[in-house]
Amino acid sequence: MxxxxxxxxxxxxxxxxxxxxxxxxxxxxxxxxxxxxxxxxxxxxxxxxxxxxxxxxxxxxxxxxxxxxxxxxxxxxxxxxxxxxxxxxxxxxxxxxxxxxxxxxxxxxxxxxxxxxxxxxxxxxxxxxxxxxxxxxxxxxxxxxxxxxxxxxxxPAEFFFRNFRPTSVMVGNSEPAELKWDGSAGAEYTMFWGRNRSEVVSGVREWETPEGLTEPTGFMLQAKVTVSGVTLTHTLTTVVMVERPDLEIGNLSVLGQVGLLKSRMLLPGELEAGINVIAPTDGILSVHFPESNPATVKVYTQAMYGLRMFSSGGPHIFPVNKGSQLSVQVVAGNPLNVIVKWFGFGTSSLSDSVADS
Structure with a gap:
C-alpha cells in the first residue's frame, strides 16, 4: 500500500x-x-x-x-x-x-x-x-x-506480497475471522488488529483470529525483509464487518432514529451502467473479484482515495465520508465477475442521493 x-x-x-x-x-x-x-x-x-x-x-x-x-x-x-x-x-x-x-x-x-x-x-x-x-x-x-x-x-527480485483478504467480509457476532494472503518465503510477517493486538504469522498464509469478533475490525499485515542490514517493510490492510455488533457506550443521547449498519450489494446492471451518488452516511465500500474471470472496476471516492482501477484480488476497501461523492462502474469485462458491497453506518440507502454528473 x-x-x-x-x-x-x-x-x-x-x-x-x-x-x-x-x-x-x-x-x-x-x-x-x-x-x-x-x-x-x-x-x-x-x-x-x-x-x-x-x-x-x-x-x-x-x-x-x-x-x-x-x-x-x-x-x-x-x-x-x-x-x-x-x-x-x-x-x-x-x-x-x-x-x-x-x-x-x-x-x-x-x-x-x-x-x-x-x-x-x-x-x-x-x-x-x-x-x-x-x-x-x-x-x-x-x-x-x-x-x-x-x-x-x-x-529483492524474488519478493512478493499480495492478495490479503478475509474469507468473508462479514461474520456473525462472536465468530472468528479467517484471513489469507500470498507472500514469498524469507520475510517476517506480523498481523496487527483490534486494540493493539499483534501476532507473528510468518509460518502460515492462512490465519484465524484467536477470538471471535464483536465489532467491525481492521487488520494490517506487515512484511519485513532485511538485506545487508537495511530493513524494508510493506503493509497491506483489510477490514471485517460484524453482523449486529456489540455497542460500547459511555454517555449516549438519542433523538430520533438510529441505524448502526446497513449493507447492500450493488447489482450487475448498476455496475454496468455505473452509479454516481453522494454518500448519505459514513460507510465502507468493498470491491472483490472472487474468480479469475476478467473485469475492471473504476472507483472514485472524493477527498479520500481519488480515482482507482482494479481488475483482480480484494477485497479492496474504501472508507467513505458522509456527503462525499462516490462513483463505481465496471468499465471492462462482465459485471457478474465482481462483488461490490456497501456497508453504510446509518439508515439511508446508497441510492438516496444522486450526485451531479
Missing part, C-alpha cells in the same frame, strides 16, 4: 504509491519498469494554496538511488486541470520534475496526482531517496518552499 507523508514544515500531504506495489529490483534477465503516483492533498493545518510541486529522484546504481536510466523517465498529471508537468532535467545525481499550476490552487482535499513513469528500477535493494518540494502559502501570498523527504523501498 502507498504511504502518506508530511514533514514538520509542510502544509500539504503526499500519498506516494509505487506501481507495481511493492517495487522489486531489476535483474539482468528481467528489468522492472515502474511508476510513482504522488497524490497531493491537504495537510494537518487545513486548506492551503499551492502553485508548484517539485519531485527529485536520486539517480544511480546504489541502494539509495532508484534508477540508473534517467533518460527514459516521463512525467504527467491526472485527476485535475490547471496543472502542467514540465520536462525533467538533471541536477547532479538527481532528476528533477516540476509540476506547476496555471494559478495558485486552493487545496481543500485531494487535489491532483503527479505521475513519474518509465522508471527502470536499478539492481540494488534498499530505500531510494525521494524529495518533494512544495511552494505553498496558507493565505495565497508569500509562497515559500517546504521540503518533505521520503524513501521508496526496492525489495
Amino acid at each position: 502507498g504511504t502518506r507523508i508530511l514533514s514538520a514544515s509542510s502544509l500539504l500531504s503526499f500519498d506516494v504509491e509505487p506501481d507495481p506495489d511493492p517495487l522489486t529490483v531489476s535483474t539482468a534477465a528481467q528489468p522492472v519498469i515502474g511508476r510513482l503516483d504522488i497524490t497531493v492533498g491537504v495537510g494537518a493545518s487545513g486548506p492551503v494554496f499551492c502553485r508548484k510541486v517539485t519531485v527529485r529522484i536520486r539517480i544511480g546504481a546504489g541502494d539509495s538511488a532508484l534508477t540508473e536510466n534517467r533518460g527514459q523517465l516521463t512525467s504527467g498529471v491526472i485527476g485535475a486541470t490547471g496543472w502542467t508537468a514540465r520536462s525533467g532535467y538533471a541536477d547532479g545525481d538527481w532528476q528533477v520534475f516540476e509540476f506547476a499550476t496555471d494559478r495558485p490552487v486552493n487545496v481543500t482535499g485531494r487535489a491532483v496526482t503527479l505521475v513519474i513513469s518509465q522508471i527502470e528500477v536499478n539492481k540494488a535493494t534498499g530505500n531510494a531517496d525521494l524529495k518533494i518540494i512544495e511552494e505553498s502559502s496558507p493565505t495565497n501570498g508569500s509562497f515559500t518552499e517546504k521540503t518533505t523527504d521520503d524513501v521508496v523501498a526496492k525489495f
Whole structure:
C-alpha cells in the first residue's frame, strides 16, 4: 500500500504509491519498469494554496538511488486541470520534475496526482531517496518552499506480497475471522488488529483470529525483509464487518432514529451502467473479484482515495465520508465477475442521493 507523508514544515500531504506495489529490483534477465503516483492533498493545518510541486529522484546504481536510466523517465498529471508537468532535467545525481499550476490552487482535499513513469528500477535493494518540494502559502501570498523527504523501498527480485483478504467480509457476532494472503518465503510477517493486538504469522498464509469478533475490525499485515542490514517493510490492510455488533457506550443521547449498519450489494446492471451518488452516511465500500474471470472496476471516492482501477484480488476497501461523492462502474469485462458491497453506518440507502454528473 502507498504511504502518506508530511514533514514538520509542510502544509500539504503526499500519498506516494509505487506501481507495481511493492517495487522489486531489476535483474539482468528481467528489468522492472515502474511508476510513482504522488497524490497531493491537504495537510494537518487545513486548506492551503499551492502553485508548484517539485519531485527529485536520486539517480544511480546504489541502494539509495532508484534508477540508473534517467533518460527514459516521463512525467504527467491526472485527476485535475490547471496543472502542467514540465520536462525533467538533471541536477547532479538527481532528476528533477516540476509540476506547476496555471494559478495558485486552493487545496481543500485531494487535489491532483503527479505521475513519474518509465522508471527502470536499478539492481540494488534498499530505500531510494525521494524529495518533494512544495511552494505553498496558507493565505495565497508569500509562497515559500517546504521540503518533505521520503524513501521508496526496492525489495529483492524474488519478493512478493499480495492478495490479503478475509474469507468473508462479514461474520456473525462472536465468530472468528479467517484471513489469507500470498507472500514469498524469507520475510517476517506480523498481523496487527483490534486494540493493539499483534501476532507473528510468518509460518502460515492462512490465519484465524484467536477470538471471535464483536465489532467491525481492521487488520494490517506487515512484511519485513532485511538485506545487508537495511530493513524494508510493506503493509497491506483489510477490514471485517460484524453482523449486529456489540455497542460500547459511555454517555449516549438519542433523538430520533438510529441505524448502526446497513449493507447492500450493488447489482450487475448498476455496475454496468455505473452509479454516481453522494454518500448519505459514513460507510465502507468493498470491491472483490472472487474468480479469475476478467473485469475492471473504476472507483472514485472524493477527498479520500481519488480515482482507482482494479481488475483482480480484494477485497479492496474504501472508507467513505458522509456527503462525499462516490462513483463505481465496471468499465471492462462482465459485471457478474465482481462483488461490490456497501456497508453504510446509518439508515439511508446508497441510492438516496444522486450526485451531479
